[in-house]
Amino acid sequence: MTIEASKQDEVQWQLVPGVELLGPVTGSGLVQSTFLVQRPDGQVIQISALLNLILQSAAAQPSTAVLAGTVSKIYGRELDESGLTMLIETKLRPLGLMEDASGTVAMEEPAPTARPLLALRLKGAILPARAVNRLAGLLRPLYFPPVVIVSLAALVALDIYLFVSSSIMAALAQIWVTPTLLLGLFVMMVVGAVIHELGHATACKYGGAEPGVIGFGVYLVFPAFFTNVTDSYRLNRAGRLRTDLGGLYFNVWCVLLAGLGYLVTGNGILLLFVLTTQIMMLQQLPPTIRLDGYFVLADLAGVPDLFSRVGPVLRSLIPGRPTDPRVTELRPAARRIVKVWVLTVMPALVFLFAWLLWNMPLIVAQASDAVAAHAHALSAAWVGGRPVEVILSSLSIFLLVLPIAGIIVMVQLLVVDGLKLVRRLRTSRQTAVRRRAEASGAGAHLRRHPPRNPELVGPVRHLKPRRRGILAAGAGHRASKT
Secondary structure: OOHHHHHHHHOOEEEOOOOEEEEEOOOOOEOOOEEEEEOOOOOEEEEEHHHHHHHHHHOOOOOHHHHHHHHHHHHOOOEOHHHHHHHHHHHHOOOOOEEEOOOOOOOOOOOOOOOOOOOOEEEEEEEOHHHHHHHHHHHHHHHOHHHHHHHHHHHHHHHHHHHHHOOHHHHHHHHHHOOOHHHHHHHHHHHHHHHHHHHHHHHHHHHOOOOOOEEEEEEOOEEEEEEOOHHHHHOOHHHHHHHHHHHHHHHHHHHHHHHHHHHHHOOHHHHHHHHHHHHHHHHOOOOOOOOHHHHHHHHHHOOOOHHHHHHHHHHHOOOOOOOOHHHHOEOHHHHHHHHHHHHHHHHHHHHHHHHHHHHHHHHHHHHHHHHHHHHHHHHHHHHHOOHHHHHHHHHHHHHHHHHHHHHHHHHHHHHHHHHHHHHHHHOHHHHHHHHHHHHHHHHOOEOOOOOOOOEEEOOOEEEEOOEEEEEEOOOOOEEEEO
């Protein structure tokens, strides 16, 4: 017996404590069946049926020989000990799903986590998971189908009535007469944003999954709220879509309550809240960046992270280049959705990038003039002892500076990501050759079909910009939601 074979006999693999098998993915856009696993740190990973079977069989902590025999018997294809060890050491162990029970094989690098493009950063909690679950449990009846139908019908009726009988200009006149009402409108919009996140959490709870914390973070440089609904990955497609749209549905209730308040009191600020909230709801729908519409499209396609497919789709469109494996692994319907999304959204983002660069001097100049005017008003209000006007002027300066900083960060990100994409396009042929070589090597131990790469599904699914980002081990992809 060689020293290497002896070492293999000594190793006894086991699941990392806290790893949870979540079951098969429903409504997946991938050709092959996939399963979900959650690490103790909350990272959700999408893996193949074979890797999931290995994890299931390893729960009893058998020896390598027994584990290989059990997997082969259930899977219906022979997997020898060396092939099993290779899969564990190159796939499951680096992902933080399995470990050496005897401690003879040390972990060399920390397990990877998903880092999706345009994801939420610098996150902090507002409501803990326990409080979110309690609130979501109390609000679950709002998702009963008759309640949903009545509320949507009431929204249509309210909008028609307000359009016919109300005056937006009169509401604005109240703001002009009493500028401090702007501060009240701002507070109402912030509360509405938190209720939006509670809608995602409640929809997740209604479907049978457990929502996590509601918190805040920074999207590019803009403040944003998020809800941890990673557990909604265990739901079927309808449940995930309900979770995606749950925030907008709770905004409907905000509009109905504010509209009722306006009809009773005639307060113009409530009418403006009804209008601005519905405008913001519409802004959530385009699937360009990680807002609600993006996640709706991703769940309809059954593809965890659409942005991770941009490079493979573009490389596959180059004449003479073979279709990227990240494209061929998609079902025909999902492949069409992803291609249309890439060919539609990418030109739009490029156009936006060019427009920002062209108009950057004008935008900065106008913003600087406005900041100077508000700074002068702030100084006068401070000297005059008018605290409300001090707060309004400070808020105005903050809201003027923030978009400029956001544009700068966005341009920087687009430049960096564009350069990365160009490098990937140049090296795609070498990468394809390497992957084919790796696949053939893995297939030497498993008859007929080599195992597929797993995917990391980010720990926070709702980024408001909410949710997911996926990252494929060895290839790169997805998972996260605000």
